[in-house]
Amino acid sequence: xxxxxxxxxxxxxxxxxxxxxxxxxxxxxxxxxxxxxxxxxxxxxxxxxxxxxxxxxxxxxxxxxxxxxxxxxxxxxxxxxxxxxxxxxxxxxxxxxxxxxxxxxxxxxxx
Amino acid sequence: xxxxxxxxxxxxxxxxxxxxxxxxxxxxxxxxxxxxxxxxxxxxxxxxxxxxxxxxxxxxxxxxxxxxxxxxxxxxxxxxxxxxxxxxxxxxxxxxxxxxxxxxxxxxxxxxxxxx
Numbered sequence: 001x002x003x004x005x006x007x008x009x010x011x012x013x014x015x016x017x018x019x020x021x022x023x024x025x026x027x028x029x030x031x032x033x034x035x036x037x038x039x040x041x042x043x044x045x046x047x048x049x050x051x052x053x054x055x056x057x058x059x060x061x062x063x064x065x066x067x068x069x070x071x072x073x074x075x076x077x078x079x080x081x082x083x084x085x086x087x088x089x090x091x092x093x094x095x096x097x098x099x100x101x102x103x104x105x106x107x108x109x110x111x
Numbered sequence: 112x113x114x115x116x117x118x119x120x121x122x123x124x125x126x127x128x129x130x131x132x133x134x135x136x137x138x139x140x141x142x143x144x145x146x147x148x149x150x151x152x153x154x155x156x157x158x159x160x161x162x163x164x165x166x167x168x169x170x171x172x173x174x175x176x177x178x179x180x181x182x183x184x185x186x187x188x189x190x191x192x193x194x195x196x197x198x199x200x201x202x203x204x205x206x207x208x209x210x211x212x213x214x215x216x217x218x219x220x221x222x223x224x225x226x227x
Contacts, residue, residue, distance in 0.1 A: 032214065036218075038155075041202070041221070041223070042220055042221065043117070043204050043218035043219050043220045044204070044218045045218070046112060046215055046216070046217060046218075049214060049215070093214060097143065097208070097216075098145055098157055099145070099157070099206070099216055100157060101147075101155040101157075102154060
């Protein structure tokens with residue numbers, strides 16, 4: 001079962017920052033937070049992941065709260081091509097290492 | 112990022128026939144591959160995990176005799192849908208990770224299976 005909770009949908013204006021929240025209150029110490037996105041009829045695309053420190057790459061920033069019970073994915077300057085379903089997933093790298101997807105957030109970037 | 116190639120992208124078959132889907136890691140050795148299925152407007156559902164050279168581990172409720180998974184090499188895994196029926200019509204997606212992919216897991220582009 002998925003161990004994360006996300007809002008089903010969000011809207012954001014083009015050029016603005018998109019902030020996608022994720023709740024993972026039952027996360028354990030070995031579990032990382034991963035973010036993937038899926039554009040219609042394609043395979044999921046890796047965005048970013050982290051354990052407890054904030055992370056940034058060319059696509060996005062990941063902010064993880066100090067208690068690790070929630071996180072926020074930030075797309076700093078959203079474009080129309082960022083319209084997709086965004087999945088927040090917790091993954092245990094010491095166990096089965098599988099990614100179990102929840103329902104995700106459908107992000108729509110509006111012109 | 113690493114490249115995972117999935118083939119075919121789309122397949123239509125008659126009810127009762129078997130269909131094989133291939134998943135290849137093009138620039139890394141995939142020690143572990145995962146197979147998912149996705150119905151329209153739904154999330155991805157994990158079907159099974161396969162480690163190279165070992166039998167696949169299936170998720171609860173997934174029929175192992177119907178969905179045959181082979182991971183005989185470090186660059187190829189196959190999913191065979193045996194005796195396909197219309198209810199097996201779905202989007203099938205593979206993903207892979209290996210010793211050089213770090214903590215990341217990469218996905219193929221998916222296969223849309225339609226069973227008539």
